[in-house]
Amino acid sequence: MSEAPRIGIKRIEDSDHTLALPSYETTGAAGADLRANFPDEARDGLLLSPGQRALVPTGLILDIPLGWEVQVRPRSGLALRHGLTLVNTPGTIDSDYRGPVGVIVINLGDEPYHLRHGERIAQLVVAPAVQAGFFETAEISETARGAGGFGSTGIG
Ligand SMILES: O=c1ccn([C@H]2C[C@H](O)[C@@H](COP(=O)(O)OP(=O)(O)OP(=O)(O)O)O2)c(=O)[nH]1
Numbered sequence: 001m002s003e004a005p006r007i008g009i010k011r012i013e014d015s016d017h018t019l020a021l022p023s024y025e026t027t028g029a030a031g032a033d034l035r036a037n038f039p040d041e042a043r044d045g046l047l048l049s050p051g052q053r054a055l056v057p058t059g060l061i062l063d064i065p066l067g068w069e070v071q072v073r074p075r076s077g078l079a080l081r082h083g084l085t086l087v088n089t090p091g092t093i094d095s096d097y098r099g100p101v102g103v104i105v106i107n108l109g110d111e112p113y114h115l116r117h118g119e120r121i122a123q124l125v126v127a128p129a130v131q132a133g134f135f136e137t138a139e140i141s142e143t144a145r146g147a148g149g150f151g152s153t154g155i156g
Pocket residue numbers: 072088090091092093094095097100101102103104
């Protein structure tokens with residue numbers, strides 16, 4: 001296993017600098033919880049109607065080393081209790097991205113959801129990322145599966 005990378009975090013100016021940075025809640029957690037961090041004028045948070053989506057600011061810029069990516073994933077408790085999930089799960093934070101991380105949430109529940117400033121809305125999972133060499137070819141290698149897919153082995 002490669003050594004755990006170190007990821008620098010810069011807070012953007014109009015964010016709440018008192019909120020905790022992403023952190024692992026337990027020793028074996030794969031995801032570090034990420035908080036909604038609204039700018040000064042929006043600290044009331046956001047009321048998300050059923051079916052509504054929004055870009056939630058985190059106030060954080062990540063400095064991810066080359067060879068790694070950060071995935072933004074939903075939290076299962078919010079998903080189960082309120083139907084709150086991420087439209088693009090898992091979101092991808094590229095190692096060369098230097099803008100603030102945003103979380104694209106959607107309310108799939110049937111009640112409005114009040115997303116609060118400081119709430120843990122998503123989790124970050126850090127993973128190795130390689131860039132493959134893509135090349136055009138006329139010869140594709142043979143396998144037992146062949147072109148079977150989309151349920152070709154049965155769906156039960
Ligand atoms: O949930 C997300 C997904 C992406 N990003 C940021 C970081 C990422 O590096 C950048 C671009 O994301 P992506 O490559 O998924 O988006 P795109 O639609 O392909 O945009 P681009 O053309 O800028 O790559 O947007 C987030 O802050 N949150």
